[in-house]
Amino acid sequence: MKNEKKVDIISLGCSKNLVDSERLIKQFEINGFDVEHDSDNPKGSIAVINTCGFIGDAKEESIDMILNFAEARKRGDIDKLFVMGCLSERYFDQLGVEIPEVDRFYGKFNWTDLISDLKLDYRADVKNERTLTTPKHYAYLKISEGCDRTCSYCAIPLITGKHTSRTIESLVEEATILAQNGVKELQLIAQELTYYGLDIYKKRKLTELIQELSKIDGIEWIRLHYAYPTGFPLDLLDEMAQNPKVCSYLDIALQHISDNMLSKMRRNISKEETLNLIAEMRKRVPNIHLRTTLITGHPHETEEDFEELKKFVVEQKFERLGVFPYSHEEDTFAYKNYEDSISQEVKDERAEIIMNLQNKISYNHNQSKIGTTKRVIIDRIEAEHYIGRTQFDSPEVDPEVLIYTDKELIIGDFYDVEITDALDYDLIASV
Numbered sequence: 001m002k003n004e005k006k007v008d009i010i011s012l013g014c015s016k017n018l019v020d021s022e023r024l025i026k027q028f029e030i031n032g033f034d035v036e037h038d039s040d041n042p043k044g045s046i047a048v049i050n051t052c053g054f055i056g057d058a059k060e061e062s063i064d065m066i067l068n069f070a071e072a073r074k075r076g077d078i079d080k081l082f083v084m085g086c087l088s089e090r091y092f093d094q095l096g097v098e099i100p101e102v103d104r105f106y107g108k109f110n111w112t113d114l115i116s117d118l119k120l121d122y123r124a125d126v127k128n129e130r131t132l133t134t135p136k137h138y139a140y141l142k143i144s145e146g147c148d149r150t151c152s153y154c155a156i157p158l159i160t161g162k163h164t165s166r167t168i169e170s171l172v173e174e175a176t177i178l179a180q181n182g183v184k185e186l187q188l189i190a191q192e193l194t195y196y197g198l199d200i201y202k203k204r205k206l207t208e209l210i211q212e213l214s215k216i217d218g219i220e221w222i223r224l225h226y227a228y229p230t231g232f233p234l235d236l237l238d239e240m241a242q243n244p245k246v247c248s249y250l251d252i253a254l255q256h257i258s259d260n261m262l263s264k265m266r267r268n269i270s271k272e273e274t275l276n277l278i279a280e281m282r283k284r285v286p287n288i289h290l291r292t293t294l295i296t297g298h299p300h301e302t303e304e305d306f307e308e309l310k311k312f313v314v315e316q317k318f319e320r321l322g323v324f325p326y327s328h329e330e331d332t333f334a335y336k337n338y339e340d341s342i343s344q345e346v347k348d349e350r351a352e353i354i355m356n357l358q359n360k361i362s363y364n365h366n367q368s369k370i371g372t373t374k375r376v377i378i379d380r381i382e383a384e385h386y387i388g389r390t391q392f393d394s395p396e397v398d399p400e401v402l403i404y405t406d407k408e409l410i411i412g413d414f415y416d417v418e419i420t421d422a423l424d425y426d427l428i429a430s431v
Helices: 015-030 057-074 086-090 093-097 112-117 155-161 168-180 208-212 235-242 261-266 269-284 302-314 331-336 344-367
Strands: 003-011 034-037 045-051 080-083 137-142 186-191 221-227 244-252 291-295 320-325 371-383 387-390 402-403 414-422 427-430
Touching: 003 015, 003 186, 015 034, 015 112, 015 186, 034 057, 045 057, 045 086, 057 080, 057 086, 080 086, 086 093, 086 155, 086 291, 137 168, 168 208, 208 221, 208 235, 208 269, 235 244, 235 269, 261 269, 269 402, 291 302, 291 344, 302 344, 320 344, 371 402, 371 427, 402 414
Parallel strands: 003 034, 003 045, 045 080, 137 186, 186 221, 221 244, 244 291, 291 320, 402 427
Antiparallel strands: 371 387, 371 414, 387 402, 414 427
């Protein structure tokens, strides 16, 4: 039997979407609803799907999820179905025609209307409060929306619009509330972190924001995600080196290294500038762990370009690396100006080659840590071991530390552990 005061919310895509879902959950709970997040067996009368519309696979996953819930609505398993997020922002008109079982579609930014459309009370006074879906000791902090970059392959600016920073004051307020509720680790996220502040303060203010967040009692780790290499603020590196609360970790998407591809991708940076920036990062923050992403099979990627990319991966030995086969996205610059001439088979094959190279690099990085002592935060317990992370590991995407001990450890607390063994990606440790 359906619970009339229960809502099921499904979040797809990135952590930025997850933050929106957490805000929505809070609003429902204030109105007396019981909210289930990402349930395998939804039992509420209302279902909300927060979609992703970034690349082909993500869009397909979102559409499949909507269709599954549309069937559930037809069967009477749920009474109302709503869809929000990036996919509906991008394809609002088409989705409304093609999937009429959805009661209403919302975009990425007007999801707050859902509350009032249900005749509920939207509480603007708690807009900086969320109900976390992550473990209570870490949270994502979204510092801006949108992106002013014009990369050839990327549909994100078409969905999110121009870069819009939040004020330092509002972010400090939100982070303070999170800390008071037990959060010890902040994951700073945005489409483009390093652009923060340019729109409202007329200069880059990421370093100043980090300094203010560091003053909050209870916050012990601050991690930086989704930086952009062009115009990178070098003062940020000095803050990372000097501030003990800032993890020696940076997620910076480089996408390629050959000048031909960097130009075709409209990255506004050269190979030489990229190499100089990486060298500067490793010089100023000697222990830094860099996470990057690359794209294989972008239009006009030649065998020579790919060989250059392989050499780059081998020489730079990134601590963390992911690869996306190119996706030909409607209305992007590449879609309008380039033929998608490289087969999916070649795109996938090149991605696999890069990842095979990275597997060996990651294994060697991990092997070098055997015998060292690392500070870890405990995320959870699984079977006979605890799962933790070092400052060099972001949740969900990076390696974990498998800790074997007879002692009882507290989830969300920090411990010093000795690394006793290493796998391709994960580390083995004892307290």
